[in-house]
Amino acid sequence: MRIATYNVNSIVARLPRLLTWLETAKPDVMCLQELKCDEDSFPSDELADLGYAAAVNANGRWNGVAVLSKVGLTDVTRDLVGQPGYQADDALIAAPEKRAIGATCGGVRVWAVYVPNGREVGHPHYYYKLDWLAALKNTLAADLEAAPERPLVVLGDFNIAPTDIDVWDITALHGATHVTEPERAALAALTAAGLREVLPRALKYDVAYTYWDYRQLSFPKNNGMRIDLVFGTPPFADAVSDAYVDREERKGNGSSDHAPVVVDVAL
């Protein structure tokens, strides 16, 4: 099975490139983040033409996640167990944002996630990010407990660089989100819950970054970060034969600011 994850930054804006990429890379399961669309405007027909069933959790201009599958799509779960909301300025009750969806595909339990950005250390959004990650760990632990032998994998935009070498210059990120100890502790909590990180191959000269800001010529300068991550339980991680970042997909006009991460697994 080939399974991939990709923050598309608007599936409508990215659709021509996404369809071409799917026809080339041919993943069996595809996790998508930052759809920025409604479920009504999700391009189900175009994806069905390529053989994909889709489970979508989306509601408008922000967030939005989906799982596409050619190998079955059952037991779809939207949102996390106990998922916190984000308290917007004038909202008394914050509904869960559309940042997580789970499904079972070809015998593998798959979660696609778009972890909150955090904005600035100490900002309410930063604490929301940490709370959200705690709910993610609890949700995955419950799934694992319900079916201990079933391979489980969580993939997506974690908005966290696991180590200092996963960013182009750690000194440029002093005091910033994505590299703080509490954020990395949330990743360690996933590991403690029984998940192992699936690392992509290194590039010829460099770390396999997955994200380059559109601003300040970040991509030409290779000022990137590895923040799109994959964590699998032992039955999944032990079966991985290859994993890579498709850096080529970040090139050219009309790209996302992220690149896809692809995992091949003998399941």
Next chain:
DNA sequence: ATGTCGGGTGTTACCCGA
């Protein structure tokens, strides 16, 4: 260089988020 993209609207000029 705040050297960019998305989506949105009180739409042709800003607003927000990343």
